[in-house]
Amino acid sequence: MASQYxxxxxxFSPDGHLFQVEYAQEAVKKGSTVVGIxxxxxxxxxxxxxxxAKLQDERTxxxxxxxxxxxxxAFAGLTADARVVISRARVECQSHKLTVEDPVTVExxxxxxxxxxxxxxxxxxxxxxxxxxxIVGFDDDGIPRLYQTDPSGTYHxxxxxxxxxxxxxxxxxxxxxxxxxxxANDSEAIKLxxxxxxxxxxxxGKNIELAIIRRKQPLKMFSAKEIELQVNETGKxxxxxxxxxxxxxx
Amino acid sequence: xxxxxxxxxxxxxxRAGTEDEEEEEEEGRRETPEDEEVRHQLARKREVRLxxxxxxxxxxxxxxxxxxxxxxxxxxxxxxxAFLSSFIMNSGVWEEVGCAKLWNEWxxxxxxxxxxxxxxxxxxYHLKSNPSVFGSCPRKNMQVTILTCRHxxxxxxxxxxxxLHTPFLKALKTQNFREPPCxxxxxxxxxxxxxxxxxxxxxxxxxxxxxxYLCYTDVMKLDLITVEAFKPVLSSRSLRSxxxxxxxxxxxxxxxMTTNEIQSNIYT
Numbered sequence: 001m002a003s004q005y006x007x008x009x010x011x012f013s014p015d016g017h018l019f020q021v022e023y024a025q026e027a028v029k030k031g032s033t034v035v036g037i038x039x040x041x042x043x044x045x046x047x048x049x050x051x052x053a054k055l056q057d058e059r060t061x062x063x064x065x066x067x068x069x070x071x072x073x074a075f076a077g078l079t080a081d082a083r084v085v086i087s088r089a090r091v092e093c094q095s096h097k098l099t100v101e102d103p104v105t106v107e108x109x110x111x112x113x114x115x116x117x118x119x120x121x122x123x124x125x126x127x128x129x130x131x132x133x134x135i136v137g138f139d140d141d142g143i144p145r146l147y148q149t150d151p152s153g154t155y156h157x158x159x160x161x162x163x164x165x166x167x168x169x170x171x172x173x174x175x176x177x178x179x180x181x182x183x184a185n186d187s188e189a190i191k192l193x194x195x196x197x198x199x200x201x202x203x204x205g206k207n208i209e210l211a212i213i214r215r216k217q218p219l220k221m222f223s224a225k226e227i228e229l230q231v232n233e234t235g236k237x238x239x240x241x242x243x244x245x246x247x248x249x250x
Numbered sequence: 251x252x253x254x255x256x257x258x259x260x261x262x263x264x265r266a267g268t269e270d271e272e273e274e275e276e277e278g279r280r281e282t283p284e285d286e287e288v289r290h291q292l293a294r295k296r297e298v299r300l301x302x303x304x305x306x307x308x309x310x311x312x313x314x315x316x317x318x319x320x321x322x323x324x325x326x327x328x329x330x331x332a333f334l335s336s337f338i339m340n341s342g343v344w345e346e347v348g349c350a351k352l353w354n355e356w357x358x359x360x361x362x363x364x365x366x367x368x369x370x371x372x373x374x375y376h377l378k379s380n381p382s383v384f385g386s387c388p389r390k391n392m393q394v395t396i397l398t399c400r401h402x403x404x405x406x407x408x409x410x411x412x413x414l415h416t417p418f419l420k421a422l423k424t425q426n427f428r429e430p431p432c433x434x435x436x437x438x439x440x441x442x443x444x445x446x447x448x449x450x451x452x453x454x455x456x457x458x459x460x461x462x463y464l465c466y467t468d469v470m471k472l473d474l475i476t477v478e479a480f481k482p483v484l485s486s487r488s489l490r491s492x493x494x495x496x497x498x499x500x501x502x503x504x505x506x507m508t509t510n511e512i513q514s515n516i517y518t
Contacts, residue, residue, distance in 0.1 A: 050518060
């Protein structure tokens with residue numbers, strides 16, 4: 001059945017599927033993992049860095065991009081599609097600022113991106129964008145936000161979420177470990193993001209990239225050293241927790 | 251009727267055909283002697299050749315019978331091969347005995363007589379310390395293990411696909427296989443395709459004890475998580491004796507991943 005109705009984007013199958021949109025969601029799973037966490041005073045984005053070829057300049061392979069001073073996003077999926085979406089979003093942010101004299105709210109720019117993606121699921125001759133995005137930031141009211149969009153053009157607000165390869169494993173980890181204590185302060189939220197990523201990232205700290213936004217502050221990308229520090233601290237805490245557990249059982 | 255990429259509806263080709271088309275086809279079907287000669291040449295080129303390692307001469311099938319065999323393990327697909335080479339071939343010294351080479355129209359080389367070693371379709375190894383672990387002739391007391399991968403979208407189930415934890419392992423065995431498998435059996439209506447199916451069918455017909463371990467994964471290229479999904483197989487009776495050092499194998503696997511990673515920048 002699928003083979004007859006999956007070639008054109010504008011054709012529904014008899015049981016109501018838009019197969020091209022569903023296949024686009026498979027493309028998202030080919031991208032490396034991205035995790036987003038909304039704390040009380042901080043939002044954290046962690047990504048699994050893809051290893052680059054020897055002769056490739058690392059800086060051109062960026063998964064976390066700022067859309068404006070107070071909003072940033074990370075994506076998983078087709079790199080080229082992400083580039084197009086990001087540049088459209090950045091233009092929209094500036095256009096909004098000039099027209100309305102106010103920076104965009106996180107929800108506004110998420111809705112813009114989602115609407116753009118939805119248009120491509122209803123147009124003749126185009127295919128959907130093969131990316132999912134996690135958009136984080138602070139609004140003027142000081143409330144932290146985390147939104148997720150997917151190729152179908154839907155968007156939802158989340159407390160914590162993961163996209164890309166092994167997203168399900170990370171999401172299950174977050175469901176178990178996202179507690180009020182875990183996001184009590186900024187460093188705890190950062191550690192939670194790192195622990196979530198380490199569930200699926202095989203080679204440890206050197207393949208992780210982290211970015212945070214604090215209230216009224218611009219995007220901060222962690223350096224490799226800072227990430228290594230955080231990963232080591234997380235490792236130590238894990239060892240101590242395991243020692244305590246084994247003492248209890250013994 | 252079918253919908254094309256751009257949404258327009260086109261008429262699907264009709265299998266019934268029309269009278270005019272039949273006449274034209276008949277004329278084309280009459281073969282000239284040149285066509286026959288080309289066909290013969292192609293058939294010769296496409297023959298599968300078994301080559302001995304040292305001599306690079308053709309390995310006669312009867313020579314293979316020199317190696318009696320108790321266990322035959324075959325891995326199909328890059329993830330299964332990576333698992334086999336890191337976890338099983340890592341322990342003990344495996345000696346290459348020969349390889350099978352073949353050529354067809356999709357190969358990039360035109361020269362069929364001098365295929366390079368990397369173009370071998372299948373390489374045969376045997377364990378130096380225990381040469382009975384290899385062979386290609388069917389023996390009644392031989393046990394065959396087949397490892398392969400398949401994309402999870404081929405897996406048919408009545409459960410919701412979002413509840414599936416990929417990658418996962420399924421087993422399919424012949425009637426003569428008495429051991430309990432290391433994972434659940436493949437349920438209907440799923441079927442096995444291509445070479446693994448051929449090997450399993452052969453074993454079933456010749457009453458050889460065989461088991462196929464099929465890993466359903468959502469990443470078809472070489473992937474650490476997929477290869478590690480084969481780990482339960484190491485606890486099976488036949489393979490347990492072959493596995494020595496698991497942490498070392500994991501390290502070797504990681505190295506294999508980094509050296510083989512295709513630098514594709516399409517997905518980030």
